[in-house]
Amino acid sequence: MSASLLEQLIESLRVLPGVGQKTAQRMAYHLLEREREGGRHLSAILAESIEKIGHCAQCRDFTEGELCAICASGSRDRHLLCCVESPADRLAIEQATGYRGVYYILQGRLSPLDGIGPRELGLDKLGERLQQGEVSELIIATNPTVEGEATAHYLAQLARQHGVTPSRLAHGVPLGGELEYVDRGTLSHAFGSRSEMV
Numbered sequence: 001m002s003a004s005l006l007e008q009l010i011e012s013l014r015v016l017p018g019v020g021q022k023t024a025q026r027m028a029y030h031l032l033e034r035e036r037e038g039g040r041h042l043s044a045i046l047a048e049s050i051e052k053i054g055h056c057a058q059c060r061d062f063t064e065g066e067l068c069a070i071c072a073s074g075s076r077d078r079h080l081l082c083c084v085e086s087p088a089d090r091l092a093i094e095q096a097t098g099y100r101g102v103y104y105i106l107q108g109r110l111s112p113l114d115g116i117g118p119r120e121l122g123l124d125k126l127g128e129r130l131q132q133g134e135v136s137e138l139i140i141a142t143n144p145t146v147e148g149e150a151t152a153h154y155l156a157q158l159a160r161q162h163g164v165t166p167s168r169l170a171h172g173v174p175l176g177g178e179l180e181y182v183d184r185g186t187l188s189h190a191f192g193s194r195s196e197m198v
Contacts, residue, residue: 060105082139109147130162
């Protein structure tokens with residue numbers, strides 16, 4: 001016997017990250033009880049987005065056109081290329097910094113156990129971009145996880161092979177933080193990668 005529409009709706013909502021059975025039930029009931037019009041709009045936009053949003057031909061970010069707005073902009077510094085794991089990381093950098101270079105979105109990180117290697121991250125395409133000679137610095141902004149660090153190491157080697165200077169975002173004690181409350185791993189990393197004050 002096939003599942004009812006309600007059961008299918010609940011199960012479909014569970015595809016979202018962080019949404020378990022109870023949350024999916026609450027969402028489904030809310031849509032059906034109070035937000036049917038909002039649900040119709042959501043389903044239409046979701047269907048259109050899945051159909052029309054693809055990846056930028058240069059940086060692999062999400063876009064409706066061939067190039068995203070950043071890659072299409074003539075005001076960005078093309079000598080600086082910041083490599084991030086996800087579009088959310090790119091957005092965080094855009095909102096928090098004055099960075100005016102361009103990006104390369106990996107859409108993941110190296111994870112051989114999960115079958116994610118250099119090809120899945122588009123590193124062959126990144127290598128071709130570095131080889132063109134326009135990029136002088138590759139800013140590596142992967143997350144400070146085991147996989148993120150392995151990815152950063154690989155990216156640094158790739159940059160050096162093409163005569164591009166690799167740099168890594170600083171990690172350590174957060175601004176406004178107090179040492180006694182910083183976790184041991186972060187404090188150890190910050191202490192080990194301390195730099196001379198100028």
